[in-house]
Amino acid sequence: xxxxxxxxxxxxxxxxxxxxxxxxxxxxxxxxxxxxxxxxxxxxxxxxxxxxxxxxxxxxxxxxxxxxxxxxxxxxxxxxxxxxxxxxxxxxxxxxxxxxxxxxxxxxxxxxxxxxxxxxxxxxxxxxxxxxxxxxxxxxxxxxxxxxxxxxxxxxxxxxxxxxxxxxxxxxxxxxxxxxxxxxxxxxxxxxxxxxxxxxxxxxxxxxxxxxxxxxxxxxxxxxxxxxxxxxxxxxxxxxxxxxxxxxxxxxxxxxxxxxxxxxxxxxxxxxxxxxxxxxxxxxxxxxxxxxxxxxxxxxxxxxxxxxxxxxxxxxxxxxxxxxxxxxxxxxxxxxxxxxxxxxxxxxxxx
Ligand code: DP6
Numbered sequence: 001x002x003x004x005x006x007x008x009x010x011x012x013x014x015x016x017x018x019x020x021x022x023x024x025x026x027x028x029x030x031x032x033x034x035x036x037x038x039x040x041x042x043x044x045x046x047x048x049x050x051x052x053x054x055x056x057x058x059x060x061x062x063x064x065x066x067x068x069x070x071x072x073x074x075x076x077x078x079x080x081x082x083x084x085x086x087x088x089x090x091x092x093x094x095x096x097x098x099x100x101x102x103x104x105x106x107x108x109x110x111x112x113x114x115x116x117x118x119x120x121x122x123x124x125x126x127x128x129x130x131x132x133x134x135x136x137x138x139x140x141x142x143x144x145x146x147x148x149x150x151x152x153x154x155x156x157x158x159x160x161x162x163x164x165x166x167x168x169x170x171x172x173x174x175x176x177x178x179x180x181x182x183x184x185x186x187x188x189x190x191x192x193x194x195x196x197x198x199x200x201x202x203x204x205x206x207x208x209x210x211x212x213x214x215x216x217x218x219x220x221x222x223x224x225x226x227x228x229x230x231x232x233x234x235x236x237x238x239x240x241x242x243x244x245x246x247x248x249x250x251x252x253x254x255x256x257x258x259x260x261x262x263x264x265x266x267x268x269x270x271x272x273x274x275x276x277x278x279x280x281x282x283x284x285x286x287x288x289x290x291x292x293x294x295x296x297x298x299x300x301x302x303x304x305x306x307x308x309x310x311x312x313x314x315x316x317x318x319x320x321x322x323x324x325x326x327x328x329x330x331x332x333x334x335x336x337x338x339x340x341x342x343x344x345x346x347x348x349x350x351x
Contacts, residue, residue, distance in 0.1 A: 012054040013131045014349040017123030019047040019115065020163050021200055021303060021311050023257050024238045025264045026171065028221030028231060033155050034182045036221060037234035038172030040241050041162045042198060042313075045343030048108045049117060051124035053132065055099040063087055065100040071111070072104075082125060085156045092152055093133055101129070109338060115202065115309070118214075122156030123149075123163040127346055149346075150184035158218075161185040166345040168195075168245060176239035192248030197316035199341045201326050203334035205281040205308040212268075212275050214306050220271035230267060234260075250315075254293075254301040257313065261304040268306075279308040285333040286310065292325050300325075310334070316341070 020041040028036035058065050064086045068079030082103065090096045103125065109115050126149045134141055146164045154161035154171070162169040165187035174180040221227050237256055244252045268275055282304070289302050289312065300314040300322050310333075314322045326337060 011132050011135070012052065012350070013128050013135075014050060014052040015124045015127040015131065015346060016048050016050045016349055017120050017127055017160075017163050017346040018044045018343045019049075019109075019117070019120040020044055020159065020169065021305065021313075022159065022162075023253075023260060023303065024234055024241055025260050026158050027218065027234075027264055027267055028224075028227060029158060029218045033158055035158055035172040036227070037231040038170060038174040038177070038180060038238040039159075039162070039234065040168060040170045040188065040238050041159070042200065043163060043165060043167055043169060043343045043345055044200060044340045046108060046340045047115060047120065047202070047338065048343075049120035049124045050106050050108075050349065051121070051128045052104040053125070053128035054102045054104075055095060055132065056102065058098060058100045060100075064090070064096060067100070067102045069102070069104045071106045075105075078121070082156075085122070085125075086129075089152060089155055092148075093129055095132065095136065103128075110207075110336075115204075115338075118157035119153075119159040119163050122153045122160035123346060126152040126156060126160070127164075127348075131348065147184050154184060164346060167191060167342050170238060170242070172235075172238070174235055174238055177242060188242055188245060190242075190246045192246060194248035194250055194315065195245050195253070197342055199314050199316055199319055199322075199339070201312040201314075201323070202338040202340060203281075203285055203310040203312065203326070203330065204336045204338065205279050205285065205310060205334050207335055210277060210307050212277070217268060217271075217306055220273055221267065224267065224271055226267065226270060230263070233263070250299045254299060257301045257303050261302060264306070265304060277307050278304070281333040282308045282310055285330055288330055288333070292329060296321065298322065 020043045022039050022041040024040045026035050026039035064083050066083045068082050107117055130149050150161045150164040161171045162185040168188040169185045170188050171185035173182045179186050286302055293300055298318050303311045
């Protein structure tokens, strides 16, 4: 019979967690990863991180002994961020005082795609390590498990909180949304068939690391001249979007989605330390897309994250026309394209 200690050494779990794209954007935070406004996103499917976490006996007296590998090689920089995350949140991990942790992480999307991977990475890390804690405590992995994983993921990267659920997820306290919380995201389940099976083609306009990180971007909202109005607008829009998703109002969705993307970048451009992340290709793609929508009367729209890449959103029913347009009409604007779609949330890959 294996002793408890040996059992703990054999623990190895693997989780896959998808990325997500925000429709209403989280931009600005306070305290310990508390968002200044609520946000709502679409969970993706093909863009994900896989994390294998394994425990072994400690060989040093560090408070947290972590070996972090990204795609087979030691990743010093992200490893340090993860080690700090583990140390700051050690109450979630009762094994951390005694055990060394090895994490092997990999992304489904190319390293240089310019896709922000912190949401899927912190999502998968949180799920894997919380899974180990739950198993040791003999706790069932029910709804509360995902809520706690969302809370933990938020502490690593705010947008990661929303990757725990299928399709549409909302994060941040909002008077008009029942059960909404600053601590964790919730699933938005009342979705009109119009918004089921949404597709997201990610046009990689530039694949260099961005000049200004999201953390710096968030901090620039602290003394931003338009901050208060922006936070108010985003809260109102989140509640409005819940209703749009319920009623199937595609026109309102398109308008809100595009306005959110441009407002996010307007916040960057109007910060005291102003900066610009869009590139010529971003603007050309947006203009061509708007023209295509007008001429063909097809419900397709764009959004942006904190970078130059363009996310093209459209219902699956229109994939033929939109994808032909992306492959031909937009071809000069991007380096590569990743075709993604609404996903079902995280999955555990071994038992
Ligand atoms: C523009 O979640 O990357 O993508 O909490 O500092 O890790 P941290 O920030 P992060 O910010 C995401 C910003 C955004 C909008 C969004 O996803 O809501």
